[in-house]
Amino acid sequence: MVLQRVPENPILLPNPLHPWEALNVFNAAVVHHNGLFHMLYRAQGLDYVSHIGYAVSEDGVRWSRLDRPVLSPETPWEARGVEDPRITPIGDTFYMTYTAYSPQGIRACLARSTNLITWERMGIILPDEDNKDHTLFPEKVGGRYALLHRRPPDIWLAYSDDLLHWTDHRVIMRPRPETWEHLKIGAGGPPLKTDRGWLLIYHAVDAHHVYRLGAALLALDDPSLVIARLPDPILEPTETWEIKGDVPNVVFACANLVVDGTLYVYYGGADRAIGLATCPLDALLARLEEAASSP
Incomplete structure (x- = not known):
């Protein structure tokens, strides 16, 4: 494997002293800001309703967390939880995409913050469809905001002028039949800008419902073009x-x-705990360049 787990794994476990996170903690967003690692993580109590908690770390491995959620269900679309946060800093604002889950379905939502603890809901951003695995690019592409999302079973790209109304949807990656990516794929964290393209970490599910992580490179000027895929x-x-x-x-x-x-790649393990795996960025980019040059 390209990624190497840190020996301290799992780095965050459920806390039985807090009912809202007593059962599961997983699928965390993390940003590095002002010399600290800040984590927003999905948490569930025995009722299986998802909340989003906050933790902070100096080294990205050992964490101190708040004893209360920073985002909990409030709207009808969030009746069964707020799930799977992903955070993208744009300018002085942190934008968090998350999934609202209710008996009505699942919806892609957006919130914003300047301190990572107090969040302002901006609402549902893809209102007419069940949608998950949505994440913002950290800067505009061609003068517009860019978003990855998942219309099953593929990864899609869309654009917006205001972060709320999204158009020009197109498929950029599909599952690969009869492989570890057979069933469906979805974006991981926000794409990372490198001098060789946008680095995308994504998950894929095989025919036996095993989830793995993969990596791809997207063209900087047109992220609908996949330059390389391991x-x-x-x-x-x-x-x-x-x-x-x-x-x-x-x-x-x-x-x-x-x-x-x-x-640093933070991940949920078996929807129960949070882990960290790392590698030199250059090593992964070299592997992707090798894949791009292979027939």
Whole structure:
């Protein structure tokens, strides 16, 4: 595997002292800001309603967390939870995409903050469809905001002038039949800008419902163009806590960031706990360049 797990894994576990996060913590967004790692993570109590909690760390491995959620269900569309946050800093504002879950369906939502703790809801951004795995690019592309999202089973790209109304939807990546990406794929954390393209970490599900992580490069000026895509996963469930949990055989990432040349990928293991795997950014980009040049 390209990614290497940190020995401290899992780095965040459910807290039985807090009912809202007593059962599961997983699928975390992470940003590095003012010298600290800030985590927004999905948490569930025994009622299986999802909330979003906050934790902070100096090294990205050892975390201190608030004893209350920073986002909890409030609207009818959020009746069963707010799920799978992904955070993109744009200018002085942090934008968090998340999934609203209710008996009516699932919807892509957006919130914003200047301090990562107090969040202002901006509403549903893809109102007419069930949609998940949505994440914003960290800067405009061709003068417009860009968003990845998932109309099953593919990864889609869309554009907006105001972050609320999205148009020009197009498929950019599809599953690869009879492989570890057979069933469906979805974006991980926000795409990372490199001098070789937008680095996309994504998840894929095989015919046996095993979730793995993959990597691809998208063209900087036109992210609908896939420059490279690794043929093999960069992380797959092998640890006991990734294999056995609330949903077995899952590694699922909502956060990828680069600090001092190291790629940090935060992921949920079996929908029960949170882990971290890393690698030198240049090493992964070299693998992708090799894949791009292969016939």
